[in-house]
Amino acid sequence: MSSSSQVLVLNCGSSSLKFAVIDPHSGCLSLSGIGESLGQREASVSWKCGGERQSAILPANARHTEVIRFLVDEVLSQHDKLRDQLVAIGHRVVHGGEKFSHSVLVDDAVLNAIQECVALAPLHNPAHLQGIEAASAAFPDLPQVAVFDTAFHQSMPRQAYIYALPYTLYRDHGIRRYGMHGTSHRFVTERAAELLNLPVNEVNIISAHLGNGASITAVHNGRSVDTSMGLTPLEGLVMGTRSGDVDPGLLMHLGSRMDYCLKEINDLLNKKSGLLGISELSNDCRTLEQAATDGHDGAQLALDIFCYRLAKYIGAYHAVLPQVDALVFTGGIGENSSLVRQKVIQQLRGLGYAVDDEKNIRARFGEEGPINTDQSAVTLVIPTNEEWVIARDAAELVPPDTPNHDPSSRE
């Protein structure tokens, strides 16, 4: 691709829209911003370009379409060169069901498939469709590319993705484990292969993406073979406000013994549990670390459970993989919390892990590299960069007749 090509990356959430203009070649970010409180009275947009931060109030109840219009009319209009360098729009799409194992150029069939997956991602997929429609109207000359969070996990074998439920639920209703955060796990896999000096299709890692949402993936020969999130992002690890794995019998208990309705159960498990629920203080790891240091018992317990459950998954993924070249930490907590990493690795000493305290403390705020002692199992910290993956995929799929297209992008 031409060294001056740029991709507009859009991440449409239910009430927010994150945007970024990225050089797909270098990953260099020229512009980034977010439209927030969409559909509400106080909708607003803020952005950063060339070190300068700006913000604006949007009309009340503005939605994704208005943010994209604002981006074109008010933001990109101040940066003509950037606008002219755009070769594609890359959209993050949370759920692609079983239809997509790779990123694709958006056409009517793709839009229909995203629509069909609305039942699996009721908050996200409708917002993605709105974003794609608005971006297609605003940039009619540019190709739109969909990059799916589920795609990387489509390589999972059946034994990893079928629930032990009546098979008809899978066959007739698509109820199975799909996994999320695939774009991040893929980025980390490719970067780990580079750091380990291995071809991607020979690398075996356990990738722990720990942010507000958290998931862990077993990667065999560069492909996801198991992951902790399931039909929805609720399964698996303890998260900021999500419970992760619980006994499914809990749901019947809450419903029949404690009169919870479905909405209340949903709120309990998704919004009131996890670090927040246990600590009764916060879902934020930084706050909990500080509180635990100050003697807050709930904060200490929340961190203990978060790390213990994560270590158990890592142990399980050692059983899944024939060999593990590296354990990788990424996401806001994985990249920044030396305490979480230290506690998890301490729990895993029986598997040959040991942390080098100095390297562990140093690996913060964007630093990447190993944090293990010389003799112990390789443990890496790798800052994730999902936007760059989206930009790269979008640039690679640009058809030859697109403005600004450079044939070297297919190298």
Ligand code: ADP
């Ligand atoms: P999201 O899933 O929303 O993208 P992030 O990946 O940004 O979330 O991660 C957010 C989490 O990272 C929060 O729990 C936050 O406290 C944690 N975090 C960020 N910086 C630090 C830090 N320096 N130490 C410990 N935790 C941190």
